[in-house]
Amino acid sequence: MKKNITDLEKVLDLLVEGLENKDFGESDLDRLIRRHPEYADDLRKSWKIWRELDDIEVPEINSLSRERFYQTLNDFQQVANERMPGGKYVHINTVLRWAAIFIIGVGVGLFANSGFFRAGNVDKVSGNGKNQILAQLTAGESASNRMAAIQHIKGLTNPEDQVFEALFTTLVNDPNVNVRLSTIEAMLHFVDNPKSRELLIKAITYQDDPIVQITLAEVIIRLQQEGSVDEIRKLLEMNELDLEVKMHLMETMNL
């Protein structure tokens, strides 16, 4: 008997509708065949293929798949962080931080190796001029004036404790980060003076800016100043301490 193709398709459609139900089984197939016995062979063969598809085994996924995905996710997270309002700041901060460390590192290296600045013992500033400079440092209205005062201080020979205290006050209180960083640089200029070293170490626990924190920490580490470990321990206990700074200090000092 020649089969009607359209009818065959209709009957197979009934099977396909049944297969949507996961509980469709032999009894359902038999019921369908009883209703359409002329298509029994087609129905059985289609049903057999459907079931045999279960025999196609799927291998285990490569264990590196997870690593690949999380690397991709990490890349997206980094890009997203940089695009966030605070994210870019953090990124720039990091760059500045390490730039500051580089500058300070070079400065410390110069002092440690050459004693160059001590050799240039030229008192370029008179007594009255010194007082004016200190006034400009502590009370100057603009950051550029205070920076200029710091540059003048670097020209002093054997400055008195009063000068270091003024620098310390600036390092602790000045609202401008660049001024505070310049102050560190100036105090490093006189790093052979015990007062300068003492105040550099003391200043670290007053800092709330991560750039200044890590710059000072790096200075202390490089100077290997006696007693500096205690100051750094105090710093590590501060809640305000930047996490990156904390980790860097702990790694460097083996704390």
Add this chain to the structure above:
Amino acid sequence: MPLKPKPLEREQDNFLMKQVQDGDLSKMGVLFEQYHGELFGYFYRMTNDPAQSEDLVQNVFYRLLKYRHSFQPDGKFMYWIYGVAKNVFLDLYKKNNPLRHSQDIQDVKEVSNEEKNKEEQMVSSERKELLREALQRISPEQRQAIILSKFQGLKYQEIAVIANCTENAIKARVRRGLTELRNLLDH
């Protein structure tokens, strides 16, 4: 076979994806853990190539992350992820078969005769291998409809949403796919 997410987990997918959209990208990790095994099974049955299937899974999640803002929270996440999976697969298919029309079954029929001769000698394991090969020879649309229904447990109406066609078209694809597989294996 990879475990499929439970219905409750599926309901949470939209919420997780919304969190991803809002900036908490770590939630994509939760979605990856839920879906990557299932997607790997889907692609493996579609391609019969484990390495390629793994690449396709990675590609899907890359696109989910890249186009996360295009997700519509009022739609189902499952539709979206399988829609992306469909596109990822079709991109690969077009790349590998630039001149081949998706509904062109001429090649299939030619292979059918070839397979017919093989069938005479085959044993059970060979039949399994032939079925695996035959599945690769039916059109990708038919293969997708069969796999999404049989292995991913989706309803025809759900597959229709993913494939962007009608439910009846999906039923027809399943029927034609089964008929093609029979032709390849049993004649």
